[in-house]
Amino acid sequence: MQRDGATTSLWQHNVSDHNAGGATLPGTVDVLIVGGGITGLATALLLQQSGKQCLVAEAHTLCYGTTGGTTAHLNTFFDTTYDMVESDFGEEGARLLHTAARSALDLVKRNIAEFGIDCGHSDRDGYVYAQTEKQEQQLDKTFQSSVNAGAEVEYTDTIPVPLPFRKAIVYRRQAQFHPTRYVLALAKAFESLGGRIVQGCRVQDFESEGDLLHVNTSFTRITARWLIWATHIPPGINLLHFRNAPYRSYAIAAKLSDEAAYPEGLAYDLYDPYHYYRTQEVDGERYLIAGGEDHKTAHETNTEGCFAKLEAHVRNHFPVAEVAFRWSSQYFEPSDGLPYIGHLPGNPDNVLVATGYSGNGMTYSHIAAMTLSDLIVKGESGYAKLLAPGRVKPVAGFMDFVKENADVVAQFVGKRLKASTLKELADLAPGEGRLVKYEGTSIALYKDAGGKLYALNPVCTHAKCVVDWNSAERSWDCPCHGARYDVNGDVLTGPARKNLEPIDLEELDS
Numbered sequence: 001m002q003r004d005g006a007t008t009s010l011w012q013h014n015v016s017d018h019n020a021g022g023a024t025l026p027g028t029v030d031v032l033i034v035g036g037g038i039t040g041l042a043t044a045l046l047l048q049q050s051g052k053q054c055l056v057a058e059a060h061t062l063c064y065g066t067t068g069g070t071t072a073h074l075n076t077f078f079d080t081t082y083d084m085v086e087s088d089f090g091e092e093g094a095r096l097l098h099t100a101a102r103s104a105l106d107l108v109k110r111n112i113a114e115f116g117i118d119c120g121h122s123d124r125d126g127y128v129y130a131q132t133e134k135q136e137q138q139l140d141k142t143f144q145s146s147v148n149a150g151a152e153v154e155y156t157d158t159i160p161v162p163l164p165f166r167k168a169i170v171y172r173r174q175a176q177f178h179p180t181r182y183v184l185a186l187a188k189a190f191e192s193l194g195g196r197i198v199q200g201c202r203v204q205d206f207e208s209e210g211d212l213l214h215v216n217t218s219f220t221r222i223t224a225r226w227l228i229w230a231t232h233i234p235p236g237i238n239l240l241h242f243r244n245a246p247y248r249s250y251a252i253a254a255k256l257s258d259e260a261a262y263p264e265g266l267a268y269d270l271y272d273p274y275h276y277y278r279t280q281e282v283d284g285e286r287y288l289i290a291g292g293e294d295h296k297t298a299h300e301t302n303t304e305g306c307f308a309k310l311e312a313h314v315r316n317h318f319p320v321a322e323v324a325f326r327w328s329s330q331y332f333e334p335s336d337g338l339p340y341i342g343h344l345p346g347n348p349d350n351v352l353v354a355t356g357y358s359g360n361g362m363t364y365s366h367i368a369a370m371t372l373s374d375l376i377v378k379g380e381s382g383y384a385k386l387l388a389p390g391r392v393k394p395v396a397g398f399m400d401f402v403k404e405n406a407d408v409v410a411q412f413v414g415k416r417l418k419a420s421t422l423k424e425l426a427d428l429a430p431g432e433g434r435l436v437k438y439e440g441t442s443i444a445l446y447k448d449a450g451g452k453l454y455a456l457n458p459v460c461t462h463a464k465c466v467v468d469w470n471s472a473e474r475s476w477d478c479p480c481h482g483a484r485y486d487v488n489g490d491v492l493t494g495p496a497r498k499n500l501e502p503i504d505l506e507e508l509d510s
């Protein structure tokens with residue numbers, strides 16, 4: 001199974017890409033869902049079950065995005081803690097969020113039961129533990145606000161991982177599963193109900209005509225009554241790009257030398273970024289999954305080092321026999337802590353979006369599925385106001401972050417490299433990528449294992465920030481809004497619509 005990076009996640013192992021068949025595409029649909037990750041498929045299935053004719057269009061293959069690079073904890077608590085939600089959205093907002101989370105986890109279970117999905121799902125307790133005095137105070141606040149929000153949470157004297165701790169709480173009825181097996185099964189269920197899926201089809205833009213949207217794709221033009229951007233972040237330039245910051249996060253799946261050392265529950269520490277652990281059995285083999293070392297996209301030069309730090313941390317506490325898989329992936333941090341689910345600002349009323357999930361998209365995808373399908377089928381949703389993308393809750397410092405990166409823009413326009421500089425530029429190790437300076441402007445240069453050079457204009461085609469090299473995933477990543485490109489400059493993940501401009505070195509050599 002393919003993914004948007006060079007590393008292989010546990011969820012790609014022994015899983016084949018979805019075969020959507022080669023039938024012709026419908027010219028008109030009720031709902032065009034763009035993006036074949038967990039959000040796209042969970043939403044499409046609910047809508048198809050409600051009698052809507054739906055088409056899912058995926059630019060690559062299903063689960064190519066972050067869904068293939070997740071760690072798949074299903075939680076009713078979030079990276080934005082309930083005390084933060086309470087202070088910004090009120091007690092009622094926190095209670096509503098918890099109700100939504102509980103319903104999301106129930107929906108996952110209903111899907112699994114209804115369609116007989118074999119995806120290693122099991123209910124688990126989720127432990128959060130404090131290791132310092134300051135974290136203890138934070139934990140107490142989180143505990144009280146979680147109780148207020150309606151969570152089944154209590155203090156506990158034990159945690160399922162061998163780390164020292166001062167205080168801990170446990171959330172009951174959390175869960176875990178194998179995310180790509182779940183999503184691929186949702187895809188089959190969706191198709192069995194008459195839904196259609198097209199892969200390798202990038203949705204570009206649309207024109208609106210009355211209640212209809214004429215949507216341009218890399219295949220054909222499709223007319224839809226509704227359009228949902230389930231693309232993790234919507235493409236093009238939109239208000240939401242200034243309210244979401246892209247982050248990279250790292251994970252490993254390790255085999256342990258002692259069977260008794262695999263944790264029974266889900267566990268999270270309280271550092272920022274935090275570490276987390278769980279166990280998943282896949283095809284009869286158990287793995288310890290651990291994650292952390294998050295940073296803003298393209299703000300860490302040594303991305304390989306993030307894996308090394310994570311692995312060292314895990315080896316310090318667990319009897320690791322072998323690290324079987326290691327991978328990194330991207331998420332989007334919303335500026336006020338809650339995701340943006342509903343009408344996409346600046347667009348016609350029938351264009352919807354779901355983005356800004358932080359590290360909680362397994363749950364938020366199902367909250368999005370319920371919210372968006374209710375908005376389309378019933379015209380309203382109990383969660384719509386809380387999660388409305390048009391809400392205004394600016395956070396100090398966030399805009400500075402975007403501006404700071406936008407400032408470094410330098411255009412590589414019509415410049416030509418001299419042959420003499422090529423030698424200097426070629427001074428890269430095989431497999432290395434780097435921004436190199438040429439007459440005051442930057443060039444994104446990568447040398448493959450065979451010594452071939454790939455040169456690109458590093459100016460991101462989305463909002464003109466400058467991309468940087470991600471050695472762990474062999475990609476060019478944009479620090480501003482998270483667009484990512486492969487070594488040929490082709491878009492791996494949005495919001496960019498266009499590839500990076502290639503620079504023909506042979507031509508320049510003359």
Ligand SMILES: Cc1cc2nc3c(=O)[nH]c(=O)nc-3n(C[C@H](O)[C@H](O)[C@H](O)COP(=O)(O)OP(=O)(O)OC[C@H]3O[C@@H](n4cnc5c(N)ncnc54)[C@H](O)[C@@H]3O)c2cc1C
Pocket residue numbers: 034035036037038039040057058059060061062063064065066067068069070071072073074075201202203204230231232235248249250251291328329330331357358359360361362363364365493494
């Ligand atoms: C390392 C890591 C660990 C995580 N762990 C957890 C966890 O334990 N629990 C949890 O709840 N959440 C977790 N998350 C977050 C969660 O994985 C994501 O929020 C979730 O997978 C996002 O799903 P999605 O379907 O919205 O987006 P994606 O899975 O990214 O899917 C979007 C799809 O849209 C396609 N696409 C994009 N643009 C276009 C276009 N123009 N036309 C057609 N297709 C397009 C892409 O190819 C992609 O396949 C984690 C995130 C990371 C990075």
